[in-house]
Amino acid sequence: MLLREMIDRYPEQYIAVAHVKKGIDNLIQTATVLKVYPTLQNAYENVKEIKQFMSRYTDFDIVYGDYSDYVSTRRKLVFIPEKDTLTQAEIDDLIELMDKAEKR
Secondary structure: OEHHHHHHHOOOOEEEEEEEEEOOOOOEEEEEEEEEEOOHHHHHHOHHHHHHHHHHOOOOEEEEOOHHHHHHHOOOOOOOOOOOOOOHHHHHHHHHHHHHHHHO
């Protein structure tokens, strides 16, 4: 599924994806949707499932359903959120931290 289609279909939700194909700009172009978490709390409650996805798919990612947020924050590093939702950069950081913790 195209990134734009995913975000339009699941606005403001957390989309777990795999089989990611990125463009030359390093942004996701297409991916397969594994599961959609309606809220950050729901994603947190399913952290074991997310860890299983991470171990099963080397190209696992979570995308927040806001296209401009995804594009504008993909490369920024923010570790402490001041709001109820996470930016794409914060999601990336959490996945990286979870992956490091899993390998220990």
